[in-house]
Amino acid sequence: MKDFAEFCHVVADRIHSAVSKNVRDNPLAIGTQVGMGADGTPTDLIDKIAEDEAMKAVKQSGLNMNVLSEEAGFVDKKAEYTLVLDPVDGTRNACRNLPFYCTSIAIGKASLSDVEYGLVMNIPSGDVYEAKKGNGAYLNGKKIKVREYEKESSLFSFVSGGIKKEFTERLLDMPHLRALGACALEMSLVASGALDGYLMFNPVARITDIAAGALLVKEAGGVLYNAKGEELNLPFDVKDRTSVIALSCKEIKKEFL
């Protein structure tokens, strides 16, 4: 697993360089649709550039692992471990140069519950959030944990759509509220204590969006549910979808579920 962690840093750095260069040099081109991803959503040029860079790194590493990626789908090498990759999470932000998007990389065997390593890199700032199962969560090498909940000063980030009417009104009455638009990075912010929770009520998250972020939340002391209030899980299948309620503590659950 040590090798895998080092390798994930290399992949993230290479994606970071390629994406930053293209956001700077080709801002109008990066949002061009260049195909359809294995997950059934359009592939923008920036997604393709980032994924090609990651695939090159996998090939050059010589490591024996399968890859599950938003665009390429499942590349089966009959290996024990699978690299679960979203090269650019928050593509809409990236394509507009709205500086909040990231790379999400995780390693596990078959489902969210067995993910052993996760890394999320904030591409505009270069910050790296990282978690190893049973070994805690880190931001740029410093240990992080979820925030102690104080209702009066709470801060949640949400995704529009699918919100029950009673929560809609509560949400919009909150003095402070966020909607940031990059799932893996928002889950990382729950882990680091920047947010008290991340609320995606519609089932639109894929395993590639949440594999790393979920481990970060758990290792930082947080809790994860789907919108039915069940424990969050998802198989390694790029076509499956789930809702995501990531919270700093289980006491918050009753406020939204």
Next chain:
Amino acid sequence: MKDFAEFCHVVADRIHSAVSKNVRDNPLAIGTQVGMGADGTPTDLIDKIAEDEAMKAVKQSGLNMNVLSEEAGFVDKKAEYTLVLDPVDGTRNACRNLPFYCTSIAIGKASLSDVEYGLVMNIPSGDVYEAKKGNGAYLNGKKIKVREYEKESSLFSFVSGGIKKEFTERLLDMPHLRALGACALEMSLVASGALDGYLMFNPVARITDIAAGALLVKEAGGVLYNAKGEELNLPFDVKDRTSVIALSCKEIKKEFL
């Protein structure tokens, strides 16, 4: 004005260094309340560190100008021009290390309408948005303009509170929506085409929050209103407040006002 622009870059760079260092080294201390600002809101340690740095730069520059700042209020040097400063806009984000906050610096005489220069620096990424009256708007030295409006793919950022019921439902039904939490940076994103609009319906914006961002929006081809649909204006007075509707084009106005 050339001297002033160069000076504003120096101020922004110094604030950037001081804030970044403290976010990294003293993350738990920066949100400590250390006093009350001239605008009637609490001053957090990070605001004070940033403003002290700016004030030192003003003193050392030898330039004759008044300063209007969120914390210090109006420092009257009987000069023609006033530096309008929000050292940290998005303090709540900064104090939680939620990587979306900025420095806002503008130069004008007496009100929003006569601002001649504005600079907004995204502190986590280092990006600089800059506008000179009659001379366009720039991101890291490259000319920017507002986005051509396409309703289907529109992206708005809003501030919770004060939203009319009919707009609440429309907002939350939008497939994509943002709430980012740093007014000056969100206005800069309208200028750069990252957002189609920024919606703050409650009158909570101060001149220090909007002086630079408003010039950026105008110079990039956008339009500005208050929530009554009137042209946005505000005197250089740290106690005055306004709502802010910043849009890429006037056609969007009827959707929200």
